[in-house]
Amino acid sequence: MIKIKKIGQVIFSSPVYTFSVIFLIVLIILSLIAPLLPLDPNATDVSNMSQPPSLAHWFGTDEVGRDYFIRVLYGGRVSLLVGVLAMLTATTIGTLVGLTAGYFGGLIDSILMRLLDVLSAIPWLVLVIVLSVFLKPGLTTIIIIIGCFSWMGIARLIRGETLAAKERDYVIYAKFIGIPPFKIIVRHILPSVLPTLIVAASASISGAIMTESALSFLGMGIQQPMASWGSLLQNAQSSLQRAPYMAILPGLFVVFTVYSFNNLGDLIKSILQREV
Template sequence: MKNRRLSNLKYEITKNKSTLLAIIFLTLIILISIFAFLIPMDPSATNTSNILKPPSASHIFGTDELGRDYFVRTIYGGRGSLIVGVLAMIISTSIGVAIGTISGYFGGWVDNLIMRSVDVISSIPWMILVTVISIFLKPGLQAIIIVIGLFSWMETARLVRAETLSIKEREYVLYANSIGETSWRIITRHIIPSVFPTIIIAATSSIAGAIMTESALSFLGLGIQPPTASWGNLLQNAQSNLQSSPYMAILPGILIVFTIYSFNKVGNVLRVYLEPKVAER
């Protein structure tokens, strides 16, 4: 089985060019973001003599409205967006897995209560939730991570619950129940490992969704605040200069689109390896 999975994974990566490009793109973005500090240029350093300069040899993507190098700002913006995506994913996935397994495993009134609560939370527009939370939290990196993490776990919970309802009826789980294993032991040793492929796929989708949400909130001025850069607030700053400096919107916009696409593509690749029978080919 393991050899078959490796074979499917190898086939998907080597034969599907879009998958290979997505992996290469994500690898480059992550490495560049991690080692951005090696660039000998301060992303917040202003220069009034270089305001809104077009791309040139000294500034390959031009400068912004404060004379800051736009290429460096975009790199640091990628770091901010990726940090939000990963940390918000960890929070939302942890909550979703915990709630989904408890709801699916115990069933009955516990399941009904939890899932009705999930439905209520899901029915509230996220913009209202964010606006309310922003009253109590100062807009910034930590606040946006908390907001996205706490209000984006519902879909993961539904997926994990559905898998748990099926897995808890399998023979090895029924046997574990019959010999008196505790619910905690069954959930941690049998249920969660069995739904791991679903968790991995949900996690990669959560990263993509968190980056998109962060970009939207920062674009609206409710996310990461300047001078800290993110792709979302770079797009916001570009609004007033679209006619004279369109590159200010094009570069972060392209990076957002390709990063979200790449994370979703990588999720499908992991699905091929972890759950080949239902993988999309």
């Protein structure tokens, strides 16, 4: 109960934190209940093409008469799904690489860090274009690409934390009495790096959403009829003059979502610091 009270104090201590938490909660709830709404995101109505926002259509309609509000909600479902799954993939790979390199050091550390340097040096857009030749664009492909090629920053952070954690007395004693490395890493090292990992993971969600939006905007991400915020922006290019809301609305959702997830990382950091 005390911890919940402290968390509440931190959240409401800043309007930025309050807005970010409320926005994310509302967005996630709306995304989850979208299939329950009596609206079909793919239902066309040629008599209501490119209608501005109104009481009948809160966000207006697109170029073929589809309700844009439900399209944006379904786009949010896809963008959030990509962000979370890509984050889990990147966090898992980055944590494994960072823990292994930091704990064992030596040749293993050198090999893993050189691999990390090589991958970090490759422009992601070039990498995606090359991979798109071999992989069919879609939800699974975009998650794999973002998750498997965005773990380098997390690996560096975890490696640094591991280098510091393995020099602590209880870790040195565990090594001395012959506890296997795997148990030491799981029982002692991982709990030490967990606060940093949580903050990095929350920030990586916003990065994944931005990357997905950019790739879908370029036509190399989510494909029709499935919608994401990036694909909605890409589709809105041809309607900017007659229906600017088609670009403004998903663009605002991308901006506010990325902003909120970045603030969420700072919020988690503040809560963890108070616990310490």
